[in-house]
Amino acid sequence: MANPEVIDKAKKIFEDFLAKQGSRKTPERFSVIDELYALPQDEHIDVEGLFLKMRNSGSTISRATIYNTLDLLVESGLAVKHQFKDKVALYEQALTYKHHDHHVCNQCRKIREFSDPKIKEIKEAIGKEFQSSIISHSLVLYGDCTIKNCENLPQPI
Incomplete structure (x- = not known):
């Protein structure tokens, strides 16, 4: 279940990160945070899964925006990227991340x-x-x- 306080904190951290980078603060980027942090804490998702989830909920976001935003979330410490064997890259939320x-x-x-x-x-x-x-x-x-x-x-x- 999504924790609104955690999502708000993630958005604030991301907003500060984007400002320091001189990057745009678009609604699409913040919608990726909403979707990633709405997942159960132990769930891993790939770009395609996130894309389909967002499209099914009415978003018009592109795969490229999701890829780019996830890279920024990893760089800002808000997401962790995993590459398991022959699988595509999988992501999980990192704000409340406990090492495992x-x-x-x-x-x-x-x-x-x-x-x-x-x-x-x-x-x-x-x-x-x-x-x-x-x-x-x-x-x-x-x-x-x-x-x-x-x-x-x-x-x-």
């Missing part, structure tokens, strides 16, 4: 988020070993679905 890692099923393509405190311990150990302050990481685990009758598996024709 991903599991992607090779068969059904479902993306699941997880956090494990042991990963933090590994990061700290690697940082110590390499005398480095680890500031970020990306971990994606790929596996094969073993769920009986998984609703995400492609159905035979």
